[in-house]
Amino acid sequence: MLEKVNLLGYSQKSLESFFHDLGEPSFRAKQLLKWIHQKGELDFDMMTDFNKILREKLKDLAILKTPIVKNVLTSDEGTKKYLVELDSGSSIEMVRIPEKKRITLCISSQAGCALQCTFCATGAQGFEKNLTADEIIGQVWLANFHEKEEHLITNVVFMGMGEPLYNFENVRDAMKIAMDPEGIQLSRRRITLSTSGVVPEIARTATEIGCLLAVSFHATTDEVRDKLVPINKRWNIEALLEALRDYPKASNSERITFEYVMLKGINDSDADAHRLVDLIKGIPAKVNLIPFNPWPGA
Numbered sequence: 001m002l003e004k005v006n007l008l009g010y011s012q013k014s015l016e017s018f019f020h021d022l023g024e025p026s027f028r029a030k031q032l033l034k035w036i037h038q039k040g041e042l043d044f045d046m047m048t049d050f051n052k053i054l055r056e057k058l059k060d061l062a063i064l065k066t067p068i069v070k071n072v073l074t075s076d077e078g079t080k081k082y083l084v085e086l087d088s089g090s091s092i093e094m095v096r097i098p099e100k101k102r103i104t105l106c107i108s109s110q111a112g113c114a115l116q117c118t119f120c121a122t123g124a125q126g127f128e129k130n131l132t133a134d135e136i137i138g139q140v141w142l143a144n145f146h147e148k149e150e151h152l153i154t155n156v157v158f159m160g161m162g163e164p165l166y167n168f169e170n171v172r173d174a175m176k177i178a179m180d181p182e183g184i185q186l187s188r189r190r191i192t193l194s195t196s197g198v199v200p201e202i203a204r205t206a207t208e209i210g211c212l213l214a215v216s217f218h219a220t221t222d223e224v225r226d227k228l229v230p231i232n233k234r235w236n237i238e239a240l241l242e243a244l245r246d247y248p249k250a251s252n253s254e255r256i257t258f259e260y261v262m263l264k265g266i267n268d269s270d271a272d273a274h275r276l277v278d279l280i281k282g283i284p285a286k287v288n289l290i291p292f293n294p295w296p297g298a
Contacts, residue, residue, distance in 0.1 A: 004060075004063045005062050006064065006065050007036075007064055008042075008065060009134030009135070009136070009137055009177070010177075011173055011177055011180070012029050015032055015033065016028075022057055024054065031049055031050070035047050036183075037137075037141065037180075037184045038183075038184075040141070040145030040148070042064040043064075044058045065134070066141050067086050069082055069084055070084065070091070071083040077098075079095065079096065079098065082094045082095070084139065084142065086111065086129075086135055091111070092108040092111050092131070092135075092160065093161060094106060094107045094139045094142070094143065095160070096143050103151055104153065104156070104157060105139070105140060105153045105155070105156050105157070106159045107156060107158060107160050108136075108162055109130075109131055109136060109163070109167045109170070110127065110129065110163065110166065110167055111128035111129045111161065111162070112125050112161060112162070113127055113162050114163070115229070115230065117196065117216070117218075118228055119218075119261055130166070130170060131167065133170045133173040136174035140156060140174075144184075154190060157191075157214075158191075158192065158193045158194055159194045163198065165193075165195045165198035166198060168201050168204060168205075172204075175191060178191060179191070189211075189254075191211035191212065192211060192213070193209070194214040195213070195214070195215060196229050197215060197216070199235040199243045202247060203243065203247075206246070206247050206251035207250060207251075211253075212253050212257070213244075213251070213253065213256050213257070214256070214258075214259055214288075215240070215256060215258055215259065216229060216259050217259060218260055218261050218267060220237075220271075220272045220276050222237055224267055228266075244256055245282065245283055255285055255286055257285070257286045257287075258280060258285055258288065259290060260289050261290045262290065263292055
C-alpha cells in the first residue's frame with residue numbers, strides 16, 4: 001500500500017502536477033489552496049466544489065496534516081509561544097506576536113540547530129532535522145486556524161529554531177505557498193528570513209524567494225565573530241558583506257537588517273560601534289540591537 005502524500009506543503013505548481021496525474025484540470029490546484037490556506041479547511045469531505053468521486057480519490061491518496069500543538073504559553077501582552085510536535089517526535093517552537101498594525105509569526109526551519117552560536121540556547125541543544133515544506137507552512141496554518149477566533153497573521157519571520165539557508169529548498173517551497181495569491185497571500189516584503197551567513201545561498205534567496213533579509217551579525221571583527229558565530233570561520237565578515245551588498249538590488253528589497261546581540265565587554269565597545277558603521281557603509285541597513293536573553297547553562 002502506497003504511503004499517502006501530505007498536500008499541505010505542495011505549491012500551486014506541484015498541486016497542478018498532482019491533479020494532472022489524476023486526470024483533473026489544473027484549476028483544482030487553486031481550489032485546494034484556497035480551502036487549505038484561506039478557509040482553514042483540512043477535511044476533503046468539506047470541500048464542496050470537489051465532486052464526490054474526486055473527494056474519495058483524494059482521501060485514498062493524500063492527507064492534509066499539520067504538526068501538533070502540545071502547549072501554548074501566553075504573555076500579558078498577548079504574545080503566544082507554541083510548543084509544536086512533529087511526526088518524527090522532534091519539537092519546535094513558534095511565536096505569535098500581536099502588535100497594533102500587524103501580527104507577526106516567528107517560525108522555525110529546523111528542529112535544533114547545527115551552528116552552535118555561543119549565546120544561543122537552540123544551538124546548545126544540537127541539530128535534529130530539517131523541517132519539510134509542510135512542517136514549515138504548517139506553522140503558519142496553525143497560527144491562523146488553530147484558534148478560529150484569532151486574526152490572520154500579516155508577517156512571517158524566520159527567526160525561530162534553525163538556520164533557514166541550510167534548509168533552502170524546503171523554506172523556498174513553503175514561502176511560495178505563503179506568497180501565492182491563491183494561498184496565504186503574503187507579500188514578499190512581509191516575510192523576513194534571518195541567516196547567520198550562509199553565503200552561497202544568499203544570492204539564491206534574492207532570486208528564488210525575494211523576501212527581506214536579516215543577518216545575525218553580532219561582531220565587527222573576525223576574531224570575535226569566529227567565537228560567537230562559528231560559521232564565520234567558513235565565510236568571514238568580508239565574504240558575507242560582499243554577498244549582502246548585492247542583495248537589496250537583486251531582491252528589490254529596501255534594506256537588510258543587521259541583528260546584533262549586546263554582550264558586555266565582548267562586542268559593545270565604542271570601537272565596535274564605529275567599526276559596524278564603517279563595515280555596512282553603502283548597504284541600505286537597519287541595525288537591531290538585541291539585549292542578551294540568559295538561559296540555563298549560558
